[in-house]
Amino acid sequence: MEIDYIVVGCGLAGIAFCEQLRTHNKSFVVFDDSSQRSSTVAGGLYNPVVLKRFTSVWKSKEQLEKALPLYNKLAKQFGVQLDYKIPVYRKFASLEEQNDWFAASDKPNLSEYLSSKIVKNTNKNINAPFGFGEVLGTGRIDVNTLVESYKNYLSKKNILLKESFNYSAIESTDQGVSCKGIKASQIVFSEGFGVNKNTFFKDLPLVPAKGELLIIEAPDLNMDFVLKGNGFLIPIGNHQYIVGATYNWNDTTHQLTDKAKEELLDKLKNLITCKFKVVGQVAGIRPTVKDRRPLVGQHHQHKNLYVLNGLGTRGVMIGPYVAEQLFDFIEHKKPLEKEIDIKRFGI
Numbered sequence: 001m002e003i004d005y006i007v008v009g010c011g012l013a014g015i016a017f018c019e020q021l022r023t024h025n026k027s028f029v030v031f032d033d034s035s036q037r038s039s040t041v042a043g044g045l046y047n048p049v050v051l052k053r054f055t056s057v058w059k060s061k062e063q064l065e066k067a068l069p070l071y072n073k074l075a076k077q078f079g080v081q082l083d084y085k086i087p088v089y090r091k092f093a094s095l096e097e098q099n100d101w102f103a104a105s106d107k108p109n110l111s112e113y114l115s116s117k118i119v120k121n122t123n124k125n126i127n128a129p130f131g132f133g134e135v136l137g138t139g140r141i142d143v144n145t146l147v148e149s150y151k152n153y154l155s156k157k158n159i160l161l162k163e164s165f166n167y168s169a170i171e172s173t174d175q176g177v178s179c180k181g182i183k184a185s186q187i188v189f190s191e192g193f194g195v196n197k198n199t200f201f202k203d204l205p206l207v208p209a210k211g212e213l214l215i216i217e218a219p220d221l222n223m224d225f226v227l228k229g230n231g232f233l234i235p236i237g238n239h240q241y242i243v244g245a246t247y248n249w250n251d252t253t254h255q256l257t258d259k260a261k262e263e264l265l266d267k268l269k270n271l272i273t274c275k276f277k278v279v280g281q282v283a284g285i286r287p288t289v290k291d292r293r294p295l296v297g298q299h300h301q302h303k304n305l306y307v308l309n310g311l312g313t314r315g316v317m318i319g320p321y322v323a324e325q326l327f328d329f330i331e332h333k334k335p336l337e338k339e340i341d342i343k344r345f346g347i
């Protein structure tokens with residue numbers, strides 16, 4: 001088989017890159033062994049504002065302009081709903097925080113995303129005496145449905161190989177790469193934390209950040225916005241909500257832990273006062289980077305090998321933005337932004 005690309009990994013990064021390939025009529029196959037779960041468990045929020053510090057997310061506008069049309073195109077193609085427009089309400093812990101919010105909502109790059117009105121809490125089951133600030137232009141992508149639908153689509157086209165990619169089987173020459181009878185011009189690795197097994201890119205400074213979430217059922221809550229305090233609560237329908245999230249930099253397993261459950265229950269009890277039942281718990285490893293920028297680029301020696309990783313805590317927004325940059329770099333020699341290029345680490 002002779003094709004243009006091999007893509008390793010079918011999470012948010014891999015899907016965004018495959019969409020570049022489809023748009024430009026490139027042939028490809030995708031390897032995915034379901035060993036990583038960051039995309040399938042993700043809360044899926046997109047939110048242009050860092051709500052801890054009231055600052056704008058890096059390139060948020062440019063990212064959203066690429067991401068939302070892509071997810072909406074895929075939703076149409078697969079006949080599913082992926083994009084749930086829903087406001088994010090930031091709970092204020094004090095009057096001082098309200099003032100900080102007002103000040104931030106006046107700043108040029110934030111004013112279009114932060115409503116300057118304070119929203120009063122009218123829901124007796126929510127604990128928010130100082131009210132909320134509303135973030136505009138937010139929503140949730142149902143990433144699990146996206147990944148499932150995308151894999152089904154690839155399977156039907158016979159271009160999904162549900163197996164682990166064997167790095168030692170790669171033969172790389174100036175003309176391209178071959179691996180298990182597949183000859184391709186390029187390989188793009190988008191394995192999330194799975195890159196730690198990749199002999200070519202394992203030295204990238206990827207920092208695994210395990211995250212756990214709970215799914216709860218709270219019939220009396222009736223909340224139709226995302227609530228963000230110390231932790232967040234996302235409505236997903238049928239009186240169910242996602243409670244998030246934990247950060248653990250020492251554990252790289254997908255094991256569910258009681259410690260995370262307790263931490264999330266503490267956060268939840270600070271946000272709501274009504275009865276609820278825990279109906280699920282999930283875990284995944286976020287592929288984060290110390291400087292909070294993705295890891296994109298070309299292998300220094302094997303020029304047909306590329307990486308698309310480090311989407312961190314915001315893969316929904318950033319994936320399509322960096323996938324386009326990588327495609328333009330490979331096909332049109334357009335330089336990558338220095339901030340995302342792996343060369344910044346001397347790699």
Ligand SMILES: Cc1cc2nc3c(=O)[nH]c(=O)nc-3n(C[C@H](O)[C@H](O)[C@H](O)COP(=O)(O)OP(=O)(O)OC[C@H]3O[C@@H](n4cnc5c(N)ncnc54)[C@H](O)[C@@H]3O)c2cc1C
Pocket residue numbers: 008009010011012013014031032033034035036037038039040041042043044045046163164165166190191192193194195197210211212213244245283284285286287308309310311312313314315316317
């Ligand atoms: C608890 C939690 C909550 C989150 N919430 C949000 C959120 O609300 N909004 C947001 O934008 N982001 C969120 N994120 C972050 C987001 O999930 C990540 O940025 C994103 O999923 C990373 O995508 P990826 O494709 O790089 O990696 P992954 O999703 O890990 O995908 C990599 C894929 O590669 C495959 N793979 C790996 N190695 C191999 C191999 N050798 N052979 C074959 N296949 C391989 C894996 O099986 C996997 O399918 C959250 C993450 C977690 C863990």
